[in-house]
Amino acid sequence: MRNLRVTVDGKAYNVLVEIDDDGFAPPRAAVAAVAAPLPPIPAPAPAVERPAPPAVTAGSGSVVSPLPGKVVSIDVKLGDAVAEGAQVATLEAMKMNTFVTAPRAGKVVEIHAQPGDAVEEGAPLVTLG
Amino acid sequence: MPIAEPLMETLAERRHLALAGGGEDKLQARHAKGLLGARERLVALFDPNTFMEWGLHADHDCHGFGLEGKSFPGDGVVTGVGYINGRPAAAFSQDFTVCGGSLGRIHSKKICDLMDYAMKAGMPIIGINDSGGARIQEGDDSLSGYGQVFFRNVQASGLVPQVSVIAGPCAGGAAYSPALTDFVIMTKQNSNMFICGPDVIKAATGQSVTMDEIGSAAAHASISGNIHFMAESDAQALELTRKLLSFLPANNIADAPHHLTPALDLAPDPVLNEILPADPKSPFDVLKVIARLVDGGDFLEVQRDWAKNLVVGFGRIQGVVCGIVANQPLVKAGTLDIDSSDKGARFIRTCNVYSIPIVTLVDIPGFMPGLAQERGGIIRHGAKMLFAYAAATAPKLTVILRKAYGGAYLAMCSADMGADMVYAWPTAEIAVMGAEGAVKILFKREIAGATDPKAKEGELVAMYREKFSSPFEAARKGFITDVIEPAQTRAVLAMALRNTLSKRETRPPKKHGNIPL
Numbered sequence: 001m002r003n004l005r006v007t008v009d010g011k012a013y014n015v016l017v018e019i020d021d022d023g024f025a026p027p028r029a030a031v032a033a034v035a036a037p038l039p040p041i042p043a044p045a046p047a048v049e050r051p052a053p054p055a056v057t058a059g060s061g062s063v064v065s066p067l068p069g070k071v072v073s074i075d076v077k078l079g080d081a082v083a084e085g086a087q088v089a090t091l092e093a094m095k096m097n098t099f100v101t102a103p104r105a106g107k108v109v110e111i112h113a114q115p116g117d118a119v120e121e122g123a124p125l126v127t128l129g
Numbered sequence: 130m131p132i133a134e135p136l137m138e139t140l141a142e143r144r145h146l147a148l149a150g151g152g153e154d155k156l157q158a159r160h161a162k163g164l165l166g167a168r169e170r171l172v173a174l175f176d177p178n179t180f181m182e183w184g185l186h187a188d189h190d191c192h193g194f195g196l197e198g199k200s201f202p203g204d205g206v207v208t209g210v211g212y213i214n215g216r217p218a219a220a221f222s223q224d225f226t227v228c229g230g231s232l233g234r235i236h237s238k239k240i241c242d243l244m245d246y247a248m249k250a251g252m253p254i255i256g257i258n259d260s261g262g263a264r265i266q267e268g269d270d271s272l273s274g275y276g277q278v279f280f281r282n283v284q285a286s287g288l289v290p291q292v293s294v295i296a297g298p299c300a301g302g303a304a305y306s307p308a309l310t311d312f313v314i315m316t317k318q319n320s321n322m323f324i325c326g327p328d329v330i331k332a333a334t335g336q337s338v339t340m341d342e343i344g345s346a347a348a349h350a351s352i353s354g355n356i357h358f359m360a361e362s363d364a365q366a367l368e369l370t371r372k373l374l375s376f377l378p379a380n381n382i383a384d385a386p387h388h389l390t391p392a393l394d395l396a397p398d399p400v401l402n403e404i405l406p407a408d409p410k411s412p413f414d415v416l417k418v419i420a421r422l423v424d425g426g427d428f429l430e431v432q433r434d435w436a437k438n439l440v441v442g443f444g445r446i447q448g449v450v451c452g453i454v455a456n457q458p459l460v461k462a463g464t465l466d467i468d469s470s471d472k473g474a475r476f477i478r479t480c481n482v483y484s485i486p487i488v489t490l491v492d493i494p495g496f497m498p499g500l501a502q503e504r505g506g507i508i509r510h511g512a513k514m515l516f517a518y519a520a521a522t523a524p525k526l527t528v529i530l531r532k533a534y535g536g537a538y539l540a541m542c543s544a545d546m547g548a549d550m551v552y553a554w555p556t557a558e559i560a561v562m563g564a565e566g567a568v569k570i571l572f573k574r575e576i577a578g579a580t581d582p583k584a585k586e587g588e589l590v591a592m593y594r595e596k597f598s599s600p601f602e603a604a605r606k607g608f609i610t611d612v613i614e615p616a617q618t619r620a621v622l623a624m625a626l627r628n629t630l631s632k633r634e635t636r637p638p639k640k641h642g643n644i645p646l
Binding site: 066067068069092093094095096097098099120121 | 410411412458459460461462463464494495497498499501532563
């Protein structure tokens with residue numbers, strides 16, 4: 001139950017509202033924003049050297065965005081062979097350009113973002129094969 | 130009267146047995162793995178022929194579980210004092226060949242006695258950790274031993290520099306002693322450090338992890354931030370220790386080892402005038418600026434692989450030891466986030482306890498925005514930077530290279546945080562926020578009421594930018610000591626650092642401030 005004070009045409013009414021739902025239910029979109037479980041904090045760019053990659057490496061070839069921002073350019077093309085440390089994308093965030101580099105050498109097998117896209121921290125930009 | 134021969138023979142025999150540690154075969158096995166023995170590590174750490182061992186004849190004190198009658202030479206740890214670059218230091222080195230370097234009552238007593246002496250004598254303490262952990266047979270004596278070492282780590286903190294070298298296993302509670310010290314150096318091979326190992330994690334939570342993921346030097350250097358330096362080998366770890374101590378004073382009262390020259394070189398460095406990219410949006414490598422400021426380009430970067438958006442480390446500027454804190458625009462736009470705030474605040478406090486001048490190089494667009502940051506407590510973590518700078522009474526010099534926006538400007542040791550001097554390059558932009566955002570708030574009505582709102586907004590943005598995209602507005606109000614040509618930076622800092630060496634700032638006495646943690 002919730003006591004609410006509602007004003008209609010300048011006249012105030014005190015109303016008692018019973019809420020059917022489990023909790024206070026704001027519009028759907030807001031629910032998603034407020035009550036969504038914490039997104040998993042993405043692992044930072046794979047700087048750890050592993051002697052052998054573990055069996056399950058979902059997206060181990062992914063080059064991910066180091067911070068939330070806007071994609072300025074994808075600086076590689078599908079099929080390009082890139083060296084470790086090569087620039088693969090340029091992002092803009094905080095009025096600064098950030099160059100995203102390849103954590104290891106590989107061939108570009110997939111491109112996940114286009115210039116103008118807004119990306120979250122940890123979002124894959126390209127996948128290296 | 131000459132001393133009786135049998136006494137001499139007994140001494141020689143006892144020394145021989147004690148020095149053999151776990152035996153020649155075990156030592157050879159270590160050599161085969163590329164590892165040094167416990168004593169060899171100390172010999173490598175200290176200047177030649179300066180190590181004086183303490184407690185060589187110590188042995189364990191356990192009377193149960195089949196240990197009676199057994200001998201553990203030195204009780205698994207070698208302790209003593211020596212000289213490093215001509216300056217005295219105390220060190221202990223756990224001997225894995227003796228009962229796995231396990232920690233029992235006498236083992237911990239040897240470490241504690243050494244630490245007590247080092248605190249009285251005001252000399253650094255170096256701990257080389259290589260131990261299987263608690264000596265189970267000794268039960269709570271072993272646990273108490275850890276507690277006593279931890280207690281002394283805390284008493285020594287801020288009194289004498291403490292450096293931990295992890296050169297073997299360092300598991301469970303044992304990992305907390307290094308964590309309480311000023312610096313942790315870890316070797317890549319042979320060592321691991323963790324609280325709960327993969328087996329315990331699997332049993333308790335069902336999660337499968339590898340030792341490399343949780344306990345390797347690489348994981349700690351780049352992800353957890355638990356260590357400060359990663360070394361390729363035992364020898365390199367000890368060389369790093371010597372190098373690190375070359376920047377630190379013997380204790381909190383002694384001066385840092387400055388190499389003051391009678392005259393200062395005030396020649397400009399024209400390269401610095403061209404080091405910034407033309408586009409203010411473009412990142413640049415702040416390490417290149419640091420390399421031109423410190424003597425011989427010799428910069429010992431601390432926690433190089435973790436929270437790389439902030440660079441911290443030691444160098445000398447015309448002989449004066451200083452700690453450098455710099456935003457790195459190459460990484461995460463140079464913003465301060467949770468990890469870089471923790472890294473910076475810790476380093477600032479390390480410098481402050483040893484009265485090492487702090488030089489801050491600023492190019493920061495703000496705190497890192499994002500859900501993970503806000504929920505992770507960036508307020509609490511970012512506050513550590515403000516706290517550390519404001520609480521520091523060591524000399525504080527700030528150079529604003531480019532952007533210095535909003536709260537992040539304050540968090541990078543602005544004049545208001547007690548900087549002794551703040552210099553700005555002509556490229557400095559000191560503002561409460563970016564021009565576009567500021568104009569939208571300041572001139573909302575004017576823009577809405579204009580015949581051409583877009584044009585009006587553009588005009589106002591340009592006006593705002595002109596006012597705040599230079600250091601002169603801040604300089605006019607006294608927030609800047611001087612606006613300098615980049616080429617003059619090294620000379621100006623050298624002069625200023627000499628100037629600050631006599632700085633004595635006292636604050637009202639209290640137990641301690643309450644830094645947000």
